[in-house]
Amino acid sequence: MTICWCGSSDLIPFGSGYGECRVCGTLISLQKLSSDHALVRDDETDFYGKKYWLQHQCNDLELPDIYERSRNDISERCIHWLNTLFKYRLFPAKVLELGCSHGGFTALLNKSGYDAIGVEMSPWVVDYAQKTFGIPVFVGPIENLDISRGSLDVIVLMDVLEHLSDPAATMAHCLHLLKADGLLLIQTPQFRTNMQYDDLVENGSPFLSQLMMDEHLYLFSKPSITEFFHRLGADYIAFESAMFAQYDMFFVVSRIPVQGNTPEQIDSALLGKPDGRHIQALLDLRARELESERKLFESEADRMARALQVKALTSMLQDVELDRAARGEQIETLTSMLKRAELDRAARGEQIETLTSMLRKIEAERVARGEQIESLVAGLRALFARPIFRRLAGLAGWSEVNKLAEWVVTPDE
Structure with missing residues (x-):
């Protein structure tokens, strides 16, 4: 049964290897690991030995190896961490970096005026850090080192807390090593409240890269890390901007209220020591780099916004052009129909004119025939008006003539 640092075994499945x-x-790894999983007795075979810093980092995690990181980390993440430490604890101060890796940050701390030492689990890494940066580094775990209780001002843990098999015991020990006003400076992955595994997969969340169940044993949220240190008697936490905010959190922990130093106080302290201007120059370079990145990000965001706008306008233009073409086709169709209608109208006009002309001729003929009939009827009337025709009409065999005479004499019938 997997038990959380808080003592609960009531876990909600999260993906295939974790429980919340x-x-x-x-978020807790369900991987069954031994309590001495982090120990390095043989650098060639143990998990956190030499291969972890070379083959595993490059081949499995697709990260730079320790040689490349020892060159690049100082000007980026190490300066970021140092700038935050200046804010809460200025030199001189005794600092221990737990999990110092190549030792670059420990070396930078010493250059800045701190009395700093490093701790690592791999003897090979300890030897590499000592030779590369000329700093005091010791083989852990920290519980085995001869460090006086209440002797340290700061303990630094960068990407270490999540690897601890018993984080409560190790952090309780670290707090015992600190002075009453001592600080813990910690960077660790941030499990955000209400995260859902399926949503992370669907959206391709960067946090998925932190789900390494044989390495990252405990992934805290801001509420859970606050409760974690509250139970250890350290109630004061100040969260700072993490360098990799898409999946990390970065904070300072103390048993007493933390107070920040002003930029003026930091500058004054740096100017008061021989190497201070070099450190100040590195801080200034990093600040200018971040400002350039910010401006580049804003420029890129503006470029993308304009590209989206151009795309939208292009789509609208294409729609308008399609509509224009459709209307053009419709106009051509209507024009063709109108031309046919006009031709038909003209043909019908000619036909009407022809029929009208024929009607006029017929009417003229009708009128002429009417006049002719009237002339004939008038002649007949005059003829039948003579007495002799009246007598003849009454003779036998003249019946038809008699009928015609009656019709002529009485046309209304």
Whole structure:
């Protein structure tokens, strides 16, 4: 049974290798690992040995190996961490970096005026850090080192907390090593409240890269890390901007209220020591780099917004052009129909004119025939008006003549 640091075993399945604690909200690896999983007795075979820093980092995680990181980290993440440490604790101060890797940040701390030492689990990494940066580095775990209780001002853990098999015990030990006003400076992946595994997969979330169940054993949220340190007696946490905010959180922990130093106080401290201007120059370079990145990001965002606008306008233009073409076709069709209608109208006009002309001729003929009939009727009337025709009409065999005479004499019938 997997038990959370808070003592609960009530877990909600999260993906195939993790469970989310219903009590504190921490994401916990379900991988069954031994308590000495992090120990390095043989650098050639143990998990966190030499191969972890070379083949595993490059081949499995697609990250730079320790050689490349020892060159590139100082000007990026190490400066970011140092700038935050200046805000909460200026030198001189005794600092221990737990999980110092290549030792670049520990070396930068010493250059800045701190009395800093490093701790790593791999003897090979310890030897590499000592030779590369000339700094004091010791083989852990920290619980085995001879460090006096209440002797340290700061303990730094960068991407370490999530690897601890018993984070409560290790952090309790670290707090014992700190002075009453001592600080923990921590960077660790952030499991956000209400995260759903299927949603992360669907959206391709960067946080998926942190789900390494044989390495990242505890992934805290801001509420769960606050509760975690509250139970250890460290109630004061100040969250800072993480360099990789898409999946990390970065914060300072103390047992007493933390107070920040002003930029003026930091500049004054740096100018008061020989190497201070070099450190200040690195900070300034990093600030200018970040400002350039910010401007580039804004420019790129504006470019993308304009590209989307151009795409939208192009689509609208294409729609208008299609509509214009459709209307053009419709106009051509209507024009053709109108031409045919006009031709038909003209043909019908000619036909009407022809029929009208024929009607006029017929009417003229009718009138002429009417006049002719009237002339004949008038002649007949005059003829039948003579007495002799009246007597003849009454003779036998003249019946038809008699009928005609009656019709002529009485045309109304």
